Amino acid sequence: MSFWGIFKHPKATSSQPTAIQRVLADVTVDNSTTSYDQAVINAIRYSGHLGTLAQQDKQHKAITRAELKHKEDLDTLILFWEKLWVDGGLKFNGVRWHFRLVELYYKAKRYDDAWQILNEFVLSRPQYIINVRKWQIKVLKREKKDYSRIQQLLDSGQ
Numbered sequence: 001m002s003f004w005g006i007f008k009h010p011k012a013t014s015s016q017p018t019a020i021q022r023v024l025a026d027v028t029v030d031n032s033t034t035s036y037d038q039a040v041i042n043a044i045r046y047s048g049h050l051g052t053l054a055q056q057d058k059q060h061k062a063i064t065r066a067e068l069k070h071k072e073d074l075d076t077l078i079l080f081w082e083k084l085w086v087d088g089g090l091k092f093n094g095v096r097w098h099f100r101l102v103e104l105y106y107k108a109k110r111y112d113d114a115w116q117i118l119n120e121f122v123l124s125r126p127q128y129i130i131n132v133r134k135w136q137i138k139v140l141k142r143e144k145k146d147y148s149r150i151q152q153l154l155d156s157g158q
Helices: 019-023 036-046 053-069 074-086 100-107 111-124 126-143 147-156
Strands: 027-029 032-034
Touching: 036 074, 036 111, 053 074, 074 100, 100 111, 100 126, 111 126
Parallel strands: none
Antiparallel strands: 027 032
16 A cells, blocks of 8 residues: 555545545645645645634634534544645644644554654654654554664654
8 A cells, every 4th residue: 555545535435525534535725736645745745833822712613613523433533634724724723733634644543644644743743753752662662673773763862
């Protein structure tokens, strides 16, 4: 499976696209059409501005509602967080919120996706490097990857 092949869902039995297929279709970001998965990565890479207090409150309420409403539906919650990042990213700071998509990917056993988000955080959010390294080690252990790579991360001191 390719690194971002996770967005390819099995074909639906009917000729009508499913709701998930419609959501995962190409999206327009800054007047250019890009794939949904690349839009998530670009949003993480280039976001970083905080919104106004009203925007922060609105987004926080939306996150709280979605977390409560979809706590049993992991795929829908992942789609919510991906859309949140595509729509401009987080409007407020907070380590927990920045790593929520990574946590959801981890729970869904989508380790390659979690790894890609973590790599973007290394580049775009250096203030979270300790948390990134903790998550990277957790993902590597879960995938039962080469433990020498884990030791490299620990020895790098980052």
